[in-house]
Amino acid sequence: MFGLIGHSTSFAEARANARNLGYDDYAEGDLDMWCAAPPQLLERVSVTSPTGTTIHGAYIDSVFVPEMLRRFKTAKRKVLKAMELAQKSGIDITALGGFTSIIFEDMNLLKEERVSAVQLDWQRFTTGNTHTAWVICQQVVHNAPRLGIDLASAKVAVVGASGDIGSAVCRWLQRQGVGELLLVARRPQPLIDLQASLGEGRILALDEALAEAQVVVWVASLPESLQIDLAALPRPCLMIDGGYPKNLNSKAEATDVHVLKGGIVEFWQDIGWQMMEVAEMAKPQRQMFACFAEAMLLDFEQRHTNFSWGRNNISLEAMDWIGDASRRHGFRALALEDQPAAAAALAPA
């Protein structure tokens, strides 16, 4: 059995969702009440791969909302309690979605394995980052040529390059062969280490990289205050918005700048669940975060282990393996033509 741990994207949305799901009393409650509320197992689903294998899973809402990010103890407890519920529900492999994995990593919750009476078994959880990284790479390779960008000579910027997903994307693109990798991140030292391990790549500030790159892979969310100098961007420009939350679209609207939602996959058939409507997917019956799909893939393959875990452990072999599984079980990476606005831009003038 696979599990997905998710959450609403805002408190207002969470209340609306609660009302839609029949949790009217929670919908009326204030943020303090929501802080104390326990996680909820909201939905059970069955999913069948083109191979004919059927797996069963559950969606757990951590009852976390981004408004709780500043309440460290609350955020931490929400993640651990949701994991505890997944484990107690007998789920073999659970993906940490949205802010859940960010909180887990940034707050170093590995130290906190003991929640109440339950000893958390890390083998049962995955960040899903290996699949996310693989999907983002597929999105680059598939969509850049459609915009007339020749990857073999193109400059590709990775924003958040030294992170778990970012460094994996860099290694994969290096093997694939791109014109030049432009490395961008907040902290200098991990970038220098990454550059040394790659043996290539140029470290740049964000605005410098944006002025040169035909492809920009964002695996970090943009600060609210950040403005992109649209006039300085090379044209055409492909931007893969692989961060969370996805807020690039509003910042990068311009002619010949193509923003693709990154790390999203589409399944080969409808799933019959409600939960991806909560995640604002364009086709909620088929589309989902690649990290969630990783839990399904591990369950399809009966590989019940923390496949993606810790920082910067994603190997090319692991990406190849999850990529093969992804294709075999009916997933494909979201493409520009799947997005109505972007598809229109692709059409010949």
Place this chain on the structure above:
Amino acid sequence: MATLASPLAASPEGSALPNFESEAYKDAYSRINAIVIEGEQEAHDNYVAIGTLLPDQAEELTRLARMELKHMKGFTACAANLGVTADMPFAQDFFAPLRNNFQAALAEGKVVTCLLIQAILIEAFAISAYHIYIPVADPFARKITEGVVKDEYTHLNYGQEWLKANLDSIREEFEQANRDNLPLVRTMLDQVAADAAVLHMDKEDLMADFLSSYQEALLEIGFTGREIARFAAAALVG
């Protein structure tokens, strides 16, 4: 997924141990400890009383009751170890509303209400409070409390099992009893929040852990997530 503007850049707070020797700590401890002692004593009395309503279970209930007395002695030793005198009159007042409701239900032979009050609400609250307490307890009390927590799970299970077996016939009484008593738990928590904070026990943590235990027990009994959310709202909303 990493973020460029990590919202969690600041490090989370450490939960340092309180100064067990300070007067402020001992003062707060005198009330919290008294509540625990009184709670265990009442649990003993309540299980014996429930045995009068369920004669075929009286033996098992007497066994549970004896366990509670053992816990009470353990917690009494914790106070002695810190040189604190438990404020028992405070604790007796603290429990009065729940005790009165329990006694009224007992007099009417309402076993569902009695089980809800003792085996679900009080036990879930105790287990949560002990869990939150253990990491910030003095070494002596920590050891005692860890032993108690193991026992308490068997009590919660007892109430759960009986209610689960009788779910079809208990719904109405259970809902009413829950409406009458769950809000008392919140009031009681509010009453001790300041003292608990001195012991480095956070009110929100206590409430959240209580609700987790409560939800888990009710799920086990057979209520749905939506029903439980409705029940829980009685304690949370307003």
